[in-house]
Amino acid sequence: MTTQLRPLARSEWDRWFGRLELAFGGVAQDPEERRLWEELTEPDRSIGVWDGDECVGTAGSFGFRLAVPGGGHVPAAGVTMVSVAATHRRRGILTSMMRSQLDGLRGRGEPLAVLTASEPEIYGRFGYGTATHQLTVEIDSSRVRVAVPPGAEDVRLRFVPPGDGAAACERIYRATTGSRPGAPARSPGWERLPLLDPPSGREGGSPLLCVLAERAGEAVGYVRFHNRPHWTAEGPAGSVLVRDVEAAEPAVYAALWRFLCGIDLTTSVRSRNRPVDDPLLHLVSDVRRCGVRVRDSLHLRPVEVGAALGARTYQVPLDVVLDVEDAFCPWNAGRWRLTGGPGGAACVRTGDAPDLALSVRELGAAYLGGVSLVSLAGAGRVRELRGGALGAASLAFGSAVAPWLPHGF
Missing domain, CATH: 3.40.630.30 (Gcn5-related N-acetyltransferase (GNAT))
Incomplete structure (x- = not known):
């Protein structure tokens, strides 16, 4: 069976959204609510997977500016409306949509992708970490x-x-x-x-x-x-x-x-x-x-590690080399030197010896300051390679107020 992944045409929205409703239980949304989502949907940021004339996979994103530690706002893709038809599970459709989407977001120059998950275990394999709780x-x-x-x-x-x-x-x-x-x-x-x-x-x-x-x-x-x-x-x-x-x-x-x-x-x-x-x-x-x-609540993934880490500020001065693993977006893999503090930051490629080793998923979890690197290290998900680096980086990544997603998307 051959499926085709392609951008969403506005004329296809009803069938596309109807497939999403079916995947989430088959109960149609209230007309007012459905109308708002249709108006907010950005077709050029949305994709569908089709088996002939039948839509069997949906995914989209909204163009947001997300508040980050330090009070700034960073361009972010709000990933949404993701579904795969029950008849087409375990055929790589979700992976193909995540692949297409992240490649597209990189092309747009958006350093962050965020989402809320119907089931939290789904998106870790695509590099998303739990960044906020409610x-x-x-x-x-x-x-x-x-x-x-x-x-x-x-x-x-x-x-x-x-x-x-x-x-x-x-x-x-x-x-x-x-x-x-x-x-x-x-x-x-x-x-x-x-x-x-x-x-x-x-x-x-x-x-x-x-x-x-x-x-x-x-x-x-x-x-x-x-x-x-x-x-x-x-x-x-x-x-x-x-x-x-x-x-x-x-x-x-x-x-x-x-x-x-x-x-x-x-x-x-x-x-x-x-x-x-x-x-x-x-x-x-x-x-x-x-x-x-x-x-x-909010799951976050750095699309471009250097741009993402350089776009926020840090509670205290920081100079750390991160050895990042990212199998799904290999352009992020390798060593990055992050320097910064309350006034700003920069994150660039380096050949220097690493201080901490972690995957992009842990970076996503820690990015907004609500999940500490020390806590992730306690779960074996961050490794300290230079004594003292973990505590200093964990303090710098923190936030004076807990990050929070006040509403869904």
């Missing part, structure tokens, strides 16, 4: 209280229609989250993503609700959520499903969480995606009753 919390709000610092009583909270509050929420998002490592800068069109409200995404809850936090008439925080009523023989036991919550200052952030945990007729508050260093963990009265779980 918290899921389920607060027993009938027993947990939220402490608020001084200033919270000056905050006014009010409900607004989500569309009416969108501009203020987007401004706060950019100011509070847009510079955190791992966050993609939202290009035009992406501001519509957090406003999508298909019934299938409400988990039995209300249509999307939005509360703005204001001080002196200015919006300084927001929360978007669903309220899911539930009654038992003992009384009300509703739940609050938090979509996103951001604030410009600690007192406002605490006030929003206190509001969420005090909504009438509810006994739990759940959020599926918060950063692992979320201040919420220090505001709650009993973290044991908050159902905290951690899972992988």
